[in-house]
Amino acid sequence: MIDFAFATSPQRSAEELFDLFIFNEKLNYVLKNYSPKALKFATAYLEELSSLRDQIWKTSFYSQGRIEQLHTNIEQQVRQTLGELKKCHYTFKEDFLSRIFKKMLIYFVSEEQFLVTKKSRGEYLDFSLDRSFDWIDEILGMNFTDSEETKPLDYPRERLYLNSGKGVQTNFGSIALILSLLDLQTSKVIFDLGSGFGRIGFFVGLLNQIHRFEGFEIVPDRVEKSNQIAKNFNLTPRVQFHCKDLTRDPIDYERADIFYLYDPFQDETYQRITERVRRVSRSKNIQVITKGNSKSFIAPMAQAEAWPKPIVLQDGNINIFKNYQTQ
Numbered sequence: 001m002i003d004f005a006f007a008t009s010p011q012r013s014a015e016e017l018f019d020l021f022i023f024n025e026k027l028n029y030v031l032k033n034y035s036p037k038a039l040k041f042a043t044a045y046l047e048e049l050s051s052l053r054d055q056i057w058k059t060s061f062y063s064q065g066r067i068e069q070l071h072t073n074i075e076q077q078v079r080q081t082l083g084e085l086k087k088c089h090y091t092f093k094e095d096f097l098s099r100i101f102k103k104m105l106i107y108f109v110s111e112e113q114f115l116v117t118k119k120s121r122g123e124y125l126d127f128s129l130d131r132s133f134d135w136i137d138e139i140l141g142m143n144f145t146d147s148e149e150t151k152p153l154d155y156p157r158e159r160l161y162l163n164s165g166k167g168v169q170t171n172f173g174s175i176a177l178i179l180s181l182l183d184l185q186t187s188k189v190i191f192d193l194g195s196g197f198g199r200i201g202f203f204v205g206l207l208n209q210i211h212r213f214e215g216f217e218i219v220p221d222r223v224e225k226s227n228q229i230a231k232n233f234n235l236t237p238r239v240q241f242h243c244k245d246l247t248r249d250p251i252d253y254e255r256a257d258i259f260y261l262y263d264p265f266q267d268e269t270y271q272r273i274t275e276r277v278r279r280v281s282r283s284k285n286i287q288v289i290t291k292g293n294s295k296s297f298i299a300p301m302a303q304a305e306a307w308p309k310p311i312v313l314q315d316g317n318i319n320i321f322k323n324y325q326t327q
């Protein structure tokens with residue numbers, strides 16, 4: 001058994017949990033799609049891990065029974081560790097998450113490259129961990145049960161995603177992938193237009209202290225909860241959430257260097273916001289990330305303004321637009 005030694009060694013525990021977690025998910029995949037190819041995929045990952053290799057790779061497990069046994073054992077360790085982590089103090093969780101996020105940046109870029117390469121060779125591997133990090137919500141203290149109490153508001157035309165819980169948010173894996181491809185070498189101001197429960201702000205804020213994040217969200221409950229988490233993790237004022245209806249409330253778009261949009265609006269609002277972003281882009285370098293359908297509003301504007309082609313990720317679901325050439 002791995003001793004996570006929480007109180008004394010966050011570095012070791014964060015890194016080991018990350019490796020263990022990913023290995024566990026890969027074993028899961030092997031069990032569901034048992035084949036020599038799937039097995040090679042999981043074990044190749046283990047070969048990269050110095051911390052786990054010695055402890056797990058003692059005997060060959062080229063049998064389904066052995067994999068099942070390993071999977072049960074590892075899953076138990078992961079659950080136990082997460083349970084203990086939830087009880088830890090915020091300063092510990094903060095350090096822990098920041099280490100996990102750093103590892104995620106590296107992992108998700110290589111996962112994306114791996115899947116793109118496979119696809120270009122005509123080999124489709126139905127595997128991605130980008131939805132596998134929802135447990136981070138629990139460590140952050142997000143409570144979706146409460147969100148079911150969100151009262152319908154007087155905004156019949158806006159897309160509020162009431163009671164959608166986790167479904168209303170960008171996956172942590174996708175956030176890691178995006179952040180690893182943005183130009184973030186110098187301090188940036190990031191605006192999430194329709195910030196939901198605030199995942200992006202927490203990722204940015206816990207990753208490092210360089211950037212400023214502001215989320216704008218129409219549902220008051222979500223803003224309240226996000227600000228509470230930012231306060232618990234000592235992220236304010238670097239990370240802030242504002243209750244705004246972007247169809248009508250003025251905000252200072254000029255302050256942002258980076259805009260994030262994940263399917264927040266109905267068409268009219270998109271048009272209004274796209275115009276604001278266009279204006280900002282004429283006076284400074286900006287980066288605009290779209291997830292889902294938001295692309296269909298930003299892409300024509302970017303093309304009309306002769307921006308370079310965007311970085312396309314996850315089969316086109318995510319696009320990173322920049323109004324300048326990257327070095």
Ligand SMILES: C[S@@+](CC[C@H](N)C(=O)[O-])C[C@H]1O[C@@H](n2cnc3c(N)ncnc32)[C@H](O)[C@@H]1O
Binds near residue numbers: 158161
């Ligand atoms: C799909 S969610 C994305 C949440 C978050 N950006 C993320 O990616 O995790 C879109 C959010 O936009 C919010 N929204 C919709 N219309 C809005 C408006 N007019 N002003 C501000 N927020 C709005 C919704 O309430 C919802 O929380």
